[in-house]
Amino acid sequence: MTHKVRVGVLFGGQSGEHEVSLVSARAIMDGLDPEKYDIIPIGITKQGRWIIAADAHARLLVQADPSKLPGGSVGATIAASTGTGDQEMDPGTLIGAGEHSPLKMLDVIFPVLHGPMGEDGTVQGLLELIGVPYVGCGVLASAVGMDKAMTKVAFSGAGLPVLPWLLVRRREWEHEPQRVLDWIESRLHYPMFVKPANLGSSVGVSKVTDRATLEQGIAEAASYDRRIIVEQGIPAREIEVSVLGNDEPEASVPGEVIPSGEWYDYAAKYLSGSSQILIPAPITLELAAQVRTLAVQAFKAIDGAGLARVDFLLNRETGDLYLNEINTMPGFTPVSMYAMMWDASGLPYTHLLDRLIDLALERHAKGRA
Numbered sequence: 001m002t003h004k005v006r007v008g009v010l011f012g013g014q015s016g017e018h019e020v021s022l023v024s025a026r027a028i029m030d031g032l033d034p035e036k037y038d039i040i041p042i043g044i045t046k047q048g049r050w051i052i053a054a055d056a057h058a059r060l061l062v063q064a065d066p067s068k069l070p071g072g073s074v075g076a077t078i079a080a081s082t083g084t085g086d087q088e089m090d091p092g093t094l095i096g097a098g099e100h101s102p103l104k105m106l107d108v109i110f111p112v113l114h115g116p117m118g119e120d121g122t123v124q125g126l127l128e129l130i131g132v133p134y135v136g137c138g139v140l141a142s143a144v145g146m147d148k149a150m151t152k153v154a155f156s157g158a159g160l161p162v163l164p165w166l167l168v169r170r171r172e173w174e175h176e177p178q179r180v181l182d183w184i185e186s187r188l189h190y191p192m193f194v195k196p197a198n199l200g201s202s203v204g205v206s207k208v209t210d211r212a213t214l215e216q217g218i219a220e221a222a223s224y225d226r227r228i229i230v231e232q233g234i235p236a237r238e239i240e241v242s243v244l245g246n247d248e249p250e251a252s253v254p255g256e257v258i259p260s261g262e263w264y265d266y267a268a269k270y271l272s273g274s275s276q277i278l279i280p281a282p283i284t285l286e287l288a289a290q291v292r293t294l295a296v297q298a299f300k301a302i303d304g305a306g307l308a309r310v311d312f313l314l315n316r317e318t319g320d321l322y323l324n325e326i327n328t329m330p331g332f333t334p335v336s337m338y339a340m341m342w343d344a345s346g347l348p349y350t351h352l353l354d355r356l357i358d359l360a361l362e363r364h365a366k367g368r369a
């Protein structure tokens with residue numbers, strides 16, 4: 001019999017979504033079939049150090065924070081083949097080691113990283129340089145999907161519907177705030193949504209209803225990013241759909257999120273716990289079909305691979321449907337939207353993981369060819 005597939009599960013990372021990543025990674029490690037896979041946990045600390053240890057998973061369960069993992073303990077599966085114990089290194093060393101890079105021992109890597117410095121193409125670029133197959137989107141799709149402005153450019157370019165929006169650069173805002181405010185008010189009407197271009201989890205996002213709150217919203221978003229999106233606000237229902245595949249991606253049944261508050265802000269996502277999820281979304285069959293078609297087109301528009309969750313805003317008054325964003329590494333527990341929508345489509349969690357690993361290997365093999 002051939003050996004089990006050695007899967008490196010990469011988790012933690014330097015973004016604000018470090019803790020969310022731990023939860024996703026733990027679920028994935030529990031969900032991967034032990035008959036088929038050897039799992040090698042690889043933690044990335046908030047400082048960006050990589051820790052490779054066989055018992056990182058166990059220690060993760062108790063400590064829930066890989067930055068606290070002590071170095072130099074038990075032999076890892078991977079360390080058994082390299083003859084060393086826990087290995088802690090910076091990303092540059094991982095590349096510099098070339099053929100001796102410990103990551104080369106792996107058959108595939110599952111980068112379970114959310115947000116900047118993980119979901120944005122940076123880690124994907126490192127894995128490309130090392131030449132190891134990995135789950136999910138490549139450098140371009142990850143980078144485009146992370147950036148709300150570039151996502152909209154890609155969607156519009158593919159003829160997909162997006163809400164009217166404007167890009168404000170922090171420098172312009174700092175130099176000529178009145179002119180920027182006038183310009184925005186001449187193009188969009190209240191309410192508007194103001195967002196940093198490059199974050200997730202609703203951090204730095206505000207709904208603004210007049211000039212004073214617009215000003216506050218931009219200042220808030222500018223504290224997170226050099227580039228700020230101002231978008232037309234609508235009375236929105238939030239429809240999401242999961243996409244899976246490489247060259248012939250498929251879409252799941254759509255779901256709907258009903259936020260506990262007026263919109264899906266950080267509190268509704270992570271604190272109140274009373275947001276509701278409806279799968280399938282209570283929409284007409286025609287609309288569900290349209291959502292699925294648009295989701296696949298959106299995935300192709302950014303050159304997606306492996307997986308992505310595509311989020312829509314549906315105007316509850318006019319019925320108009322808009323693409324909102326694409327998440328190339330959405331939250332990934334069995335009770336996350338992404339997995340639940342596949343489960344409702346007939347693909348249970350464990351099989352979903354198998355599929356993602358197959359897709360990673362397939363994509364790598366094609367890339368080689």
Ligand SMILES: Nc1ncnc2c1ncn2[C@@H]1O[C@H](COP(=O)(O)OP(=O)(O)O)[C@@H](O)[C@H]1O
Pocket residue numbers: 163193195199200201202203205231232233234235236238259263264265311313324325
């Ligand atoms: N144009 C809009 N109209 C109405 N609601 C919006 C709009 N843009 C964002 N929202 C609300 O804000 C939430 C967060 O915005 P989103 O663009 O999804 O950012 P994030 O990447 O932080 O999830 C959405 O889930 C939705 O509730």
Ligand SMILES: [Mg+2]
Pocket residue numbers: 201202311325
């Ligand atoms: Mg969102």
